[in-house]
Amino acid sequence: MQKTPHAMILGTGRAVPEKILTNADLERIVDTSDDWIVARTGIRQRHVAAPGSALSDLATEAARNALQNAGVGAEEIDLIILGTVTGDMKFPATACLVQEKLGAKNAVAFDLSAACSGFLYGLQIAEGMMASSGYRRVLVLGAEVLTSMVNWQDRDTCVLFGDGAGAAVLGPSDGGRGLLQTYLRSDGAHSNLLYNPGCGSVNPPTAENVAARLHTIHMEGKEVFRHAVTSMTEALKLVLEREGLRGEDLDLLIPHQANLRIIEAVVKRCKMPMEKVYVNVDRYGNTSAASIPIALDELRRSGDLRPGALVGVVTFGAGFTWAAGLIRI
Numbered sequence: 001m002q003k004t005p006h007a008m009i010l011g012t013g014r015a016v017p018e019k020i021l022t023n024a025d026l027e028r029i030v031d032t033s034d035d036w037i038v039a040r041t042g043i044r045q046r047h048v049a050a051p052g053s054a055l056s057d058l059a060t061e062a063a064r065n066a067l068q069n070a071g072v073g074a075e076e077i078d079l080i081i082l083g084t085v086t087g088d089m090k091f092p093a094t095a096c097l098v099q100e101k102l103g104a105k106n107a108v109a110f111d112l113s114a115a116c117s118g119f120l121y122g123l124q125i126a127e128g129m130m131a132s133s134g135y136r137r138v139l140v141l142g143a144e145v146l147t148s149m150v151n152w153q154d155r156d157t158c159v160l161f162g163d164g165a166g167a168a169v170l171g172p173s174d175g176g177r178g179l180l181q182t183y184l185r186s187d188g189a190h191s192n193l194l195y196n197p198g199c200g201s202v203n204p205p206t207a208e209n210v211a212a213r214l215h216t217i218h219m220e221g222k223e224v225f226r227h228a229v230t231s232m233t234e235a236l237k238l239v240l241e242r243e244g245l246r247g248e249d250l251d252l253l254i255p256h257q258a259n260l261r262i263i264e265a266v267v268k269r270c271k272m273p274m275e276k277v278y279v280n281v282d283r284y285g286n287t288s289a290a291s292i293p294i295a296l297d298e299l300r301r302s303g304d305l306r307p308g309a310l311v312g313v314v315t316f317g318a319g320f321t322w323a324a325g326l327i328r329i
């Protein structure tokens with residue numbers, strides 16, 4: 001079923017920490033190799049924040065870039081939604097800290113926990129609130145300092161993740177451009193395949209729990225891989241079907257950047273040529289909620305996304321959560 005877009009992207013921005021950790025650097029930390037990481041994931045390097053960095057600083061930088069790109073002032077923003085699982089603190093919401101740093105004093109601000117799906121969940125929630133409650137200038141962010149919860153002794157996970165932030169400013173659609181389709185899914189049955197067991201109410205950060213590294217990322221990689229491919233394929237096919245389109249009709253696909261092999265498997269099942277698929281996982285690793293908005297911003301600023309282009313977006317993450325969308329730029 002086709003739908004009228006209520007929201008369109010007015011501007012985008014991104015920010016990543018300066019420090020780069022290469023696969024060669026990782027070879028000095030754990031028993032791994034550049035060859036293994038590149039062959040199994042496509043990742044060559046990732047940006048890492050200094051220990052103790054504030055996620056809100058990274059997110060604010062991305063937000064400022066997006067506001068400038070959109071030509072929108074901070075005080076015009078009436079809603080801020082930040083997708084993240086690595087906020088500055090458990091509370092208050094990091095979105096409130098971003099609001100303060102930006103000077104967006106008229107905005108309602110909240111965080112959204114959907115792991116790698118945070119940005120796409122944020123887009124749909126933003127559009128819904130714009131349609132139902134009259135919000136007109138909305139900042140949607142995906143930002144993570146995942147390296148703050150990486151176990152640097154676990155080679156299964158520590159090679160995968162990087163830090164970064166991406167942002168989009170939304171405004172009312174002009175009728176043709178904007179969010180043509182969004183589709184969100186969740187399945188808590190698999191929550192134990194990718195999770196951070198410490199720091200919450202079940203395993204508070206006691207000395208024992210921290211020593212057992214419960215505050216770090218735990219993952220069954222193979223299972224996550226399998227579910228990611230199936231779910232991302234299903235979601236992307238569904239949003240295409242709703243518009244009566246096929247994979248080849250897209251001008252570009254921006255998949256969540258977790259693993260090049262996941263991307264290739266989804267693209268093959270959706271019968272798309274890889275030339276139409278944006279890949280930057282080699283430079284950033286998996287930045288979770290930040291991965292799609294970072295890619296979107298790179299593309300918009302490079303001039304490779306002309307207004308009117310039809311872009312597919314698709315993601316998968318802890319929860320499990322997954323989502324897809326179609327955006328007319």
Ligand code: ACO
Pocket residue numbers: 031032033036037040041116155156157159160194219220221222223224225228256257258259262286316317318
């Ligand atoms: N360096 C060298 N060897 C390694 C490393 C490493 N960093 N990590 C694992 N290995 C070894 C394993 O120990 C294993 O050795 P063994 O055969 O002697 O037991 C071997 O490599 C193969 O390991 P597998 O786990 O079978 O490797 P696989 O091909 O499944 O790749 C990976 C692992 C990259 C984690 C993959 O499963 C994956 O990407 N899964 C998805 C994970 C993901 O993206 N999570 C992020 C959040 S969800 C999302 O964003 C989609």
